[in-house]
Amino acid sequence: MTHLETIRRYYDGCSTGDVELMCGTLTDDVVHYFLAPNPGSKPVDGGEHLARYWRKVHRMIDARWIVDHIVDGDEEAVIEWSMFWRPEGRAERVVTRGAEWFRFHNGLIREIRSYYQQRESTTELDGFRYDERGYSVPARETSALHPASAGGAPCPK
Template identity: 70%
Template sequence: MSHRDTIERYYRGCSTADVDLMLSTLHPDVVHYFLAPNTGTAPVRGGEHLARYWRKVAGLIDARWVVDHCLEGPDEAVIEWTMFWRPGGTGERIATRGAEWFTFAPDGRITEIRSYYQQRDRTTELDGFPYTERGYSTLDG
């Protein structure tokens, strides 16, 4: 299984609030770091804690994550992603775009996630970037 496959399984678990699916991808000592000043920017430590964290988030904001691009090395991967969500859990869906750096244990489970994004109550994208033309996920498709 590739690192991208593992990340996509992890995101499927995040999107569906499936704790067991997330746990199957996470090392028990995983640490997830967030870019300040997002809400709740303290690191989340431990597989159980991280899976429960995302289960709660998915329910609060009706979130769905998609991997748009991935570069892989032997024990790490860097991705660009899109999170489709609803501020406050209701209303019009928006897109937040970001990047994450993952590291992996020898058994293929995720040991560290470093997230780079700013969560706003409106769509956040690179200005002028041709998302559709490059095959990225969009609100329209």
């Protein structure tokens, strides 16, 4: 599986709360770092713990993550993503744009460093033409790189 395929599967799991799908993309000792002062900015350690964390987040804010762009290397990849979500008590969804740096080990995600600002309104680059560049947009929560979801695999023991 390519880094892009692994990252898409990971985000498909995050977007559906599918713990098994996420676990099939993560090492047992994965660490996810978050940019402070976002909500929940302390690092999350361990594959199953991280998968259960994202299942909880998905349930709370009806989140859907889309991979929009990737720069890929041997054991690392950097992506831009969009998260479509619903702030508490609101009917309309907003989009948070961000970037993450992934480190891999034996084809699985070992580390994630996440860079974004989560606010209760859309956060994105001013003047950037997301739609013209093939990125996901509010009317289309998919991208050229991330068109559909995939199935799950059990958590490693």
